[in-house]
Amino acid sequence: MSLSFTTERQVAVAAVRRACGLTASVFNKLVKNETLTKGDKSPVTVGDFAAQAVVNVMLGRAFPGDAIVGEEDAADLRGEDATSMRTRIVELANEALAGELGLGDMAEWGIGPGQELPAEALLEAIDRGTHAGGRTGRFWTLDPIDGTKGFLRGEQYAVCLSLIVDSQVQLGVIGCPNLPQHASSPEGPRGCLFVAVRGQGAQQLSLSGAHPTPIAIPDFAPEEVNFLESVEAAHSSHSFNDAVAKIMNVTRAPTRMDSQAKYCALARGDGAVYLRMPTGVGYKEKIWDHAPGSILIEEAGGIITDSRGQPLDFGLGRTLGENYGVVAAGKSTHAAVIDAIRKAKEQEAKGHM
Numbered sequence: 036m037s038l039s040f041t042t043e044r045q046v047a048v049a050a051v052r053r054a055c056g057l058t059a060s061v062f063n064k065l066v067k068n069e070t071l072t073k074g075d076k077s078p079v080t081v082g083d084f085a086a087q088a089v090v091n092v093m094l095g096r097a098f099p100g101d102a103i104v105g106e107e108d109a110a111d112l113r114g115e116d117a118t119s120m121r122t123r124i125v126e127l128a129n130e131a132l133a134g135e136l137g138l139g140d141m142a143e144w145g146i147g148p149g150q151e152l153p154a155e156a157l158l159e160a161i162d163r164g165t166h167a168g169g170r171t172g173r174f175w176t177l178d179p180i181d182g183t184k185g186f187l188r189g190e191q192y193a194v195c196l197s198l199i200v201d202s203q204v205q206l207g208v209i210g211c212p213n214l215p216q217h218a219s220s221p222e223g224p225r226g227c228l229f230v231a232v233r234g235q236g237a238q239q240l241s242l243s244g245a246h247p248t249p250i251a252i253p254d255f256a257p258e259e260v261n262f263l264e265s266v267e268a269a270h271s272s273h274s275f276n277d278a279v280a281k282i283m284n285v286t287r288a289p290t291r292m293d294s295q296a297k298y299c300a301l302a303r304g305d306g307a308v309y310l311r312m313p314t315g316v317g318y319k320e321k322i323w324d325h326a327p328g329s330i331l332i333e334e335a336g337g338i339i340t341d342s343r344g345q346p347l348d349f350g351l352g353r354t355l356g357e358n359y360g361v362v363a364a365g366k367s368t369h370a371a372v373i374d375a376i377r378k379a380k381e382q383e384a385k386g387h388m
C-alpha cells in the first residue's frame with residue numbers, strides 16, 4: 036500500500052519555502068550578536084531559531100497531533116541576556132508567517148494581519164521540536180538550517196524537513212536557497228526545492244514550489260565518478276574518502292559542499308557518490324541530518340546505507356544509533372563503494388593509510 040501524503044507534501048513545501056525566504060533574508064542582515072555557540076561548540080543563529088519556529092507553527096496548525104524532532108530548542112533564548120536575539124527571532128518569524136502565500140500555501144497555516152505571535156508562543160513552537168523519536172508512530176524531523184557553517188560563509192545550506200511513520204521516511208522536502216538550479220551553469224540562477232514522497236519519485240522545483248521536474252541518478256561510467264563530501268573536515272573524514280576514491284580509481288577531484296545539498300546534488304546527477312565517514316569515536320549522526328536526503332536518494336533510484344551496507348535506522352530516537360557513516364550512490368555504483376570502504380579499512384588496520 037502506498038499512501039499519497041498529498042496534504043503533508045503541500046504543507047511541507049509551503050513551510051520549507053517560507054523558512055528559506057526567512058533564512059535568505061536574514062543572511063544579508065546578520066550581525067555579530069545574532070549567533071550563539073551551542074554546548075557542542077557548533078554555531079546557531081537567529082535564522083536557525085526563527086526558521087524552526089515558522090515550520091513548527093505551520094506543522095502545528097496543519098497537523099496538531101504530530102510530534103516533531105527538531106534540531107534546536109529554546110532554552111538559550113529564555114534568559115534576560117538573550118533579549119535582543121529573542122526580539123529579532125520574534126520579528127523574523129512573524130514576518131515569515133504573515134508573508135505572501137506561495138503556491139499551495141494556505142492562509143490558515145500562517146497568520147493574518149494583526150495576529151503576530153508573542154515571544155512565548157514562538158519559543159513554545161521551537162520547543163515542540165523536542166520529541167524523542169522512536170520505533171513507532173508518526174513524527175516530523177526538522178533541521179531549520181542544515182550546514183549552519185556553510186550558511187555563515189554564504190555557501191551551501193539547506194532547510195530540511197521529513198515525515199517518518201513507523202521508522203520509515205515517507206516524505207522529504209529540502210530547500211537550498213544558494214544551490215544553482217543547474218549544475219552546468221554555476222553562475223546562473225540559484226535556489227531550488229527538492230521533494231520526494233515514498234513511491235512517487237523525486238522532483239526538483241523552483242524555490243517558489245513551481246515547475247516540478249522529475250530527477251533521477253544517472254549511471255556513471257567509472258571515469259566519470261566523483262565524490263561529494265562535507266566541507267568541514269571535523270564532520271567527515273576527507274582522508275578516508277581519498278583512500279576509497281583511490282581504490283576505485285577515481286581521478287576526478289571531490290566536490291565539497293555543506294549540508295544536505297549534497298544529497299540534492301547526488302539525486303540530480305551532479306556527483307556520483309556521497310560518502311561520510313566519522314572522524315572520531317562517539318559522534319552519533321542525527322536523524323534530521325539524513326532523513327530527508329535518504330528518501331530523496333531512494334526515490335531518485337539510488338541506494339543509501341551506512342558504511343557497512345546496513346540500512347539507516349530512523350527508529351532509534353534522535354540519532355542513527357550504531358549506524359557507522361553514510362554511503363549514498365546510484366544502484367550501479369553503491370556496491371563498489373561499500374567494497375572499496377572494506378578494502379580501505381583493511382589498509383587502515385595494517386597501518387597503510
Ligand SMILES: Nc1ncnc2c1ncn2[C@@H]1O[C@H](COP(=O)(O)OS(=O)(=O)O)[C@@H](OP(=O)(O)O)[C@H]1O
Pocket residue numbers: 077106178180181182183184185264265266267268269270271292293294295313314318321324
Ligand atoms: N563531529 C561531527 N561529525 C559528523 N557530523 C557532525 C559533527 N558535528 C556536527 N555534525 C553535523 O554535520 C552537519 C553539517 O553537515 P555537513 O557535515 O554535511 O556539512 S559541512 O560541509 O561539514 O558543513 C551539522 O548540521 P547543522 O548543525 O544543521 O549545520 C551537524 O549536525
Ligand SMILES: [Mg+2]
Pocket residue numbers: 077078079106183
Ligand atoms: Mg547545528
Ligand SMILES: [Mg+2]
Pocket residue numbers: 178180181182323324
Ligand atoms: Mg544539520
Ligand SMILES: [Mg+2]
Pocket residue numbers: 083106178179180181182183
Ligand atoms: Mg541545523
